[in-house]
Amino acid sequence: MAQQTALVLGASRGLGLALAEEWLTRGWHVIATVRTSSSDLAKLSNRFPGKLDIETMEINQVETIRALRKRLDGHSVDVLFVNAGIARVVPESPASASERDFLDMMLTNAFSPVRAVELLRDLVPAGGTIAIMSSELGSIENATGSWQLYSSSKAALNMLMKGYAAKHPSDGHALLLVAPGWVRTEMGGGDALLSIEESIPLVVDMIESNRGRTGLRYVDRFNKQLPW
Numbered sequence: 001m002a003q004q005t006a007l008v009l010g011a012s013r014g015l016g017l018a019l020a021e022e023w024l025t026r027g028w029h030v031i032a033t034v035r036t037s038s039s040d041l042a043k044l045s046n047r048f049p050g051k052l053d054i055e056t057m058e059i060n061q062v063e064t065i066r067a068l069r070k071r072l073d074g075h076s077v078d079v080l081f082v083n084a085g086i087a088r089v090v091p092e093s094p095a096s097a098s099e100r101d102f103l104d105m106m107l108t109n110a111f112s113p114v115r116a117v118e119l120l121r122d123l124v125p126a127g128g129t130i131a132i133m134s135s136e137l138g139s140i141e142n143a144t145g146s147w148q149l150y151s152s153s154k155a156a157l158n159m160l161m162k163g164y165a166a167k168h169p170s171d172g173h174a175l176l177l178v179a180p181g182w183v184r185t186e187m188g189g190g191d192a193l194l195s196i197e198e199s200i201p202l203v204v205d206m207i208e209s210n211r212g213r214t215g216l217r218y219v220d221r222f223n224k225q226l227p228w
């Protein structure tokens with residue numbers, strides 16, 4: 001099989017860094033983005049010489065996405081994975097949270113990822129995959145009230161991708177909203193149930209098993225569909 005390429009947006013640390021490492025370990029070429037720099041990603045680049053390209057982009061600054069698209073002219077990617085995300089005011093509700101924190105999550109977790117997909121989708125040929133990191137917490141049906149405001153931003157992401165899928169029915173892409181489980185990262189915290197190693201290899205397996213299956217699915221790391 002020809003060299004496969006993954007483009008991971010938001011790969012400086014945590015799950016995005018682990019996605020880049022997992023694909024590199026599997027022999028893929030990876031284009032990974034950071035906002036400024038990442039010593040961990042630089043170390044990966046030394047471990048996999050010539051296999052990792054590090055690019056910059058800030059998902060909320062559209063000109064950085066357009067510039068990235070221009071730099072990637074002539075490239076094609078088998079998997080575009082939008083991982084960047086934030087969690088703010090986790091225990092709070094609209095009664096107590098700052099409006100700014102809520103709006104920042106809606107922008108970073110919902111609006112900007114789907115805008116990035118719109119601007120980069122032509123890098124992915126038919127048969128390729130576009131994935132965005134959603135969350136189990138994005139399910140409206142399963143909502144318990146925990147991480148209420150963050151959950152709302154992931155539900156909004158899911159809704160925006162529903163609209164995206166409806167508007168681009170003929171792209172020939174597998175479209176995945178990914179729920180990786182609750183994982184010990186800076187965002188997930190030390191009490192999270194899973195190590196990164198218990199989540200990300202399964203996420204990559206799941207993406208592989210959806211190759212060529214067009215249409216939008218909201219799935220966990222075991223490829224189980226989640227209720228919207």
Ligand SMILES: NC(=O)c1ccc[n+]([C@@H]2O[C@H](COP(=O)([O-])OP(=O)(O)OC[C@H]3O[C@@H](n4cnc5c(N)ncnc54)[C@H](OP(=O)(O)O)[C@@H]3O)[C@@H](O)[C@H]2O)c1
Nearest residue numbers: 012013014015035058059084085135182183185186187188
């Ligand atoms: N950990 C979990 O349990 C869990 C569960 C479900 C879903 N998720 C989702 O998985 C994704 C990764 O989470 P994580 O746990 O790895 O979090 P993390 O350790 O906090 O890492 C977040 C990543 O997103 C990047 N990022 C944040 N804002 C950005 C922006 N405006 N532009 C570009 N990059 C930005 C960060 O870059 P910087 O280093 O520059 O800040 C970092 O690479 C997120 O979408 C999160 O919502 C996580």
